[in-house]
Amino acid sequence: MALKVVIKQNTYFDSVSLMSLSTKANQIDGVEQAFVAMGTEMNKEVLRNVGLITPELEEAKTSDLMIVVKAETDEICEHGYLEIETLFTKKNSGTSKNEIKYSTISSAATSIPEANIALISVNGAYAAREAKKALDNDLHVMLFSDNVSIEDEVELKNYAHEKGLLMMGPDCGTAIINNVGLCFANAVRNGDIGIVGASGTGSQEMSVRIHDFGGGISQLIGTGGRDLSEEVGGTMMLDSMKALDEDEATKVIVLVSKPPAPSVEEKVLAQIKQCKKPVVVWFIGGDEEKITDAGGHFAKMSKEAALKAVLLAGADESKINKKALNIPLIQEVRAKLTPEQKYIRGLFCGGTLCDEAMYAALEKFDNVYSNIQKNLDYRLKDINVSQEHTFIDFGDDDFTNGKPHPMIDPSSRIERFLQEAKDPSVGVIVMDFVLGFGSHEDPVGVMLPAIIEAKQIAEEEGRHLEILGYVLGTNLDQQNFDDQVNKLLAAGVTHASSSQNAGLLAREFVVKGE
Template sequence: MSITAVIKKNTYFDSVSLMSISTKANTLDGVDQAFVAMGTEMNKGVLNNLGLLTAEIEAATNGDLMIVLVTHEDNDTEQVLTEVEALLVHKKPAGGAHTVTHRTVAAAAADNPDANLAVIAVNGAYAGREARKALENNLHVMLFSDNVPVEEEIALKRYAHDHGLLMMGPDCGTAIINNVALCFGNAVRPGSVGVVAASGTGAQEVSVRVHALGAGISQLIGTGGRDLSEQVGGIMMIDGIRALAADPATDVIVLVSKPPAPAVEKKVLAEIATAGKPVVVYFVGGSRDAVVEAGGHFAAGSQDAALQAVRLGVDPHADVEPLDSERVDEVVSRLAPHQQFVRGLFCGGTLCDESMYSLLEISDNVWSNIQKSPERRLTADSPSTGHTFLDFGDDDFTNGRPHPMIDPSLRLARLVEEAKDPQVAVIVMDFVLGFGAHEDPVGVTLPAIAQAQRIAAQDGRHLEIVGYVLGTDLDTPALDGQVAALAAAGVTVTRSSTETGAFAREIARKVQTA
């Protein structure tokens, strides 16, 4: 093994670009591991944990670019480094188009007077400052960056509120504004269903389910994951509700979030009465009584949220197919008595939550790195136990690494490890399509799926792998092709996040009572 570290002084790349570059660098011949990131203390801490921190890397500053390569001994390291550096070169797009680079938000705003929204993806230490500049230039903001202090988030959202602007984020990964998908959004048809969401993949799931039902999205406003916390107080979700209430293209509103703080939930639900439009509320683990009492429509899951929205605003006869119980029985018949547990390996936090809450309906032996119960919470380094659900997009896994929707390597390794556990009955996985995501999430996972299946077969047992593809026929790659590739590999493919959780729950229910 050979370790090479190169520091490029005063060379800045945004986090979205570096995620993509790191993913591509890790696929180069001869590369065991590639780490391309800015020289922040957080990133240097990750390298230290990996045993890759050198004095040269330690001296890097926030404005320096770090390239760290672990390669095979017999490889030409200089050639590999040249290939990585080539990924950093910005080339002029085909067809004669060109890009213009601006050094400041103010310069970009001045050069583009018709622009009204800025997407910001910079180091969290600088993200608040850049977002403030955009707001001061009368631009709505989508702040992709995370690791922004909560005090800055509150100040930015209060400023935006006072000036009639949207402040989506920080840590906002998905939005669809005026039929344009931003960051991790999906390609869905335009329509009359508006969404305000404090969850990126939750928002994606609702939007693609609406699309699958033949309807479309008017606007999808992201808030960032902390918006419904006690500190932030739901500023952006409340402003989003009001914006959709005033939008003539929106006939019905859907709210999506992981469990909000109780006092904030009460404030948000109070907005329903004045919206003047039907409001469907999907808060994971939320209270039906509180929503109904506020005049809203309670949704028990993401599929239910999309279905109710379509029925209320588009097609009152819309429906979905029920869970196929015969498929459940067929899976159970192939399992050995000692195979009792479900293991969920997810890219999407809300998709992970939805499946986990399904299992919590039948068992308290449910563990996760995003478990609400502290005594059942795992870390990224924890071994699985009982029914385990891991969100690989959580900060514990993405600290210094690309999001698993871009770089699935950690999840692939965990899939193989889970297959070695003879107590595992089902491994559940999501595959998220959309702008910014991996160009072939199923294809890159198929070798690990085949390896997991071989491990189980060599041990004389069946391993059921359940896959859900979040996407539409308009996405690239298209939904049908990804589904067909999974089915050809012997994976049971579910039709929604809600069905994924229900399918795993019913298998677990039957094996624990057998």
């Protein structure tokens, strides 16, 4: 086995670009493994774990670009490396000749006085410093970078609050500002419903459902996943709620998150009471009584929240297709499953989509396990081994450490999917396929060979395997929503019309004795 190692000193690329490029590099003919990443300690640890580390890679600095190619021969390694160089060239050639590059945030802010927001995606070690520079220049900030300390997050958000600026993130992956999608976002129509989300895919799902019901989005403001923690105190969500309450283009506000820390929840509820506009609240597993008492409109699940939002914005309910659960389909699938096939296996790219399906299962089953279960008694002891009903978030750090996020490279769950398909106790496997800016160009296509193989395995063993797929996207997304759905249907996959319906269908398919 041969190895090609190239280190390019002081050559920086953001993590999103490198993840996408690594995915393509691993598809090069003859390449057994390709690794393209910055020389951070975390990335070096990944190389150590897979046996690709070398002394020169150990010496790489965080500002250096590491390229590693493993193949059968030196010739194939060299070919693979040249192909990777071509990928970099193609990436750079997509840049407009008229595009101007600035070496610092300050120089860009000075040269473009009309600019009012900075999107930052740099190594976490430098992210807080760059975000502070942007705030110093009176720019709102969307901080995509992760690995930023919670102390830095608190300091940045307090500073932004004092200056009347938005500080979205760190680890903020989704936003739509003035009808422009940033990072991971779906193409949705402009409208009068504003979203504040501490969850990326949860916010995407909300925007897509609102679009599906005929509504539109005024702003989608991401806060970062830690904003509603005790330490951060909900600063960004509170400031965003106030901003949307004063925004003339926004009629209805929707809040998306897992339940906040108790002290933060009190602040959010107090802010809801002060809002002049209706506020719909989808906090997964949230307390209906508290939210209602504060004057909010409680929603148990995502589709319910979106429907309430569009109705509060003035939509005609009689003209909305609510896409209720297909009861005959549920009965049909139940009849196909044997008594032994009693478990759900959820394999998700989106953390909130995983959460919503899991909470649906928890309403009827106690034995629900996950790598993101809050109840530690039901947290998977080994994330690679499922137990009874299991829901996996492949976007969690345990799966993405040094690897592309599954929304960029959904192939990461193929091996696990086939593993679950061979388990005779599994009745249904439910998966999400996320479309939109930043996501894979054909997420369903990546899974199709495995889906066909799984169906054949089950058929040869004389059992039915129900595969349930949900495509998160709109008819405006570049991946072609209808094409993605049709590919699933052609492969014998049942299609769910929303994240909420995916969770409920998966649960109802395996309920016994009803």
